[in-house]
Amino acid sequence: MAVLTTKATPAAISVVDRFRLSTAIFAGNAAALASRLAGKGSGASVRGQIITRLVPDAFSLLLQGRRVLSVSGTNGKTTTTHLLAAALRSGLGTDANRLVTNADGANLHYGIASALSQSRRADIAVLETDERVVSDMIAKARPELLVLLNFSRDQLDRHHEIKALGRSWRKALEAAGHDGPVIVANACDPLVVWSAGTAAKVIWVETDTVWHADGALCPACGELLIRIPAAGRDRWDCPGCELTQPAASYRVDGGTIVLPDGSAVSPNLQVPGSFNVSNAACALAAAVEFGVDVADALAGMHTVTAPAGRFATARFGETDARLLLAKNPAGWAEALPLAQSDPVVLAIDSVAADGKDVSWLWDVDYEQLAGRTVICTGPRAHDLAVRLAYAEVDHRIEGDLKAAIVGSGSAAVDVIATYTPFQAFLKMAGLR
């Protein structure tokens, strides 16, 4: 177990590199400011791009001299990163400014470099990390901890094979060997378990995973996985090889988190949904491994309300809209039960950040909305409308995002949106 108060080994960066970095960050900040003034968002990505253009190894240099905790997986990265950062800050107390995090959800190389560039003295970095960046993060940052939440189908027009990312993680962990990170990982997800299989040490967390559709085959040998009935929840096992659901140290049980000593704690979260209890269990396990007291960690996690705008409520005209993000079928399976308003607003787009193929609409159980009215919005509103027609769910189309909320005729609506309309809603609400 790590000790929270341990200071990171200072970076061994030459004076020349330090100067190059400072100059690049100065230029990046100017570009970010210009981007903000032009109303083009936070400027985090632009800042990262400028810095990286001027100092190509900025990502590596900026990671040096920090104790890194990385969070990845298909869904829940942003919220879990916020929960973990809040838990650590709580543990650090008056030293909370030792911590830097990419709170805005910008989780590729540029976004991470941008966040790090703004807190060069912070020696603890809690970094949301895109699945594609994890192997690089392991190689370059030597993280102390890596949280792996889940793996499911997502933007298949870009990620053709779900398993390919896991393969890259295995390779990176193998290369890191005993110098590699301690992994906190979801024991219920076969692909996660296989991906973490080459790590030196893993702390397993049994979660409330609702999406199992991408775990039919053993990632190691291709055999059909079987589910073994067990008290609590089923366990998965491969009849063809040794891969099996590992025994967990932490376990989600109803709304509580069962700790390694068998005692249960209530996370008392302000973010909704059982999936966030699972995220909190992973964050808690990571925080404790990093040396934070359970009580401190829980107190910190309780302060998290709307990570990067997720679950935020904003007023549009006379309507209060609660904004939920769902990026893929697993995300929709989690978000849909939370959206209880009638009407409910669903916003669909299909630019690169959303995934260009919206066939996934048919993987989502929209049938559960029967009896309510859906206002379909966003550029792919008609794809959703056709899906809802076949689900026999009442709906109407309102192409304009804001009009969909304002025209709902409701004092409060729940809104679920794919990535691009979600960001547009945040911007309209002044939340980014």
Added chain:
Amino acid sequence: MKPVEIVLIYQSLLGIYGDRGNAMVLRKRLQWRGIDAVLTEVEPGDAVPADGAVYLLGGGEDAAQVSAVKGLKTDGHIFDAVEGGAVLFSVCAGFQIVGNTFTVGEHDEVIEGLGLLDVDTRRGDVRAVGEILSTWTKPDGTETLITGFENHGGFTTLGPAAKPLAKVEIGIGNANDATEGAVQGKVIGTYPHGPVLARNPELADHLLELALGHELAPLPNPELDELRRQRIAFVRKHGRG
């Protein structure tokens, strides 16, 4: 009368692109016309019914293809069903496994398919990813557009017993050779997702007519007309997207 049975095969293996939607579309289009329909979902290890009306296979990854072929061959009923005149509609990875051979893995290992369509699939020189638009000549000789989203690394070539389903206007299709899909008796393979039967109701009704042996009245749906208009306009303006 026995309900019309739609058999959705191995969704846990071949269903990663919303392929379940094709089955939902077929069932609803029967029910909306007052025809009794039942959807049977078969998973590996379950017996495949031999007397279904329409069988559906969808998209999936390499290991899933190998597993699905193994399961279907061991079960064997799909061959009886096709022999008995059932409709088999297969999409993407499903299209490939219905053929004679296809390849999997980095080293392009050749796998024997079900041999129900005279096609062979090998790794293509590009991955086909994007919107696809093709022209389908219906049995009555009239033409209609098929819109969808293709995402496949395999290129499929047709043997003499199979005929192309459609002619590609925009997109890659079978092998960047202007042909899309294959038809052999009542076995049909195609690449587009969407799901393809959701975006192309005439193709959905064609499958049902093949299964029932009689024509069906159209089901007007202005939202679906508008969706088709949008997708066709998009691909003609932006190409594959």
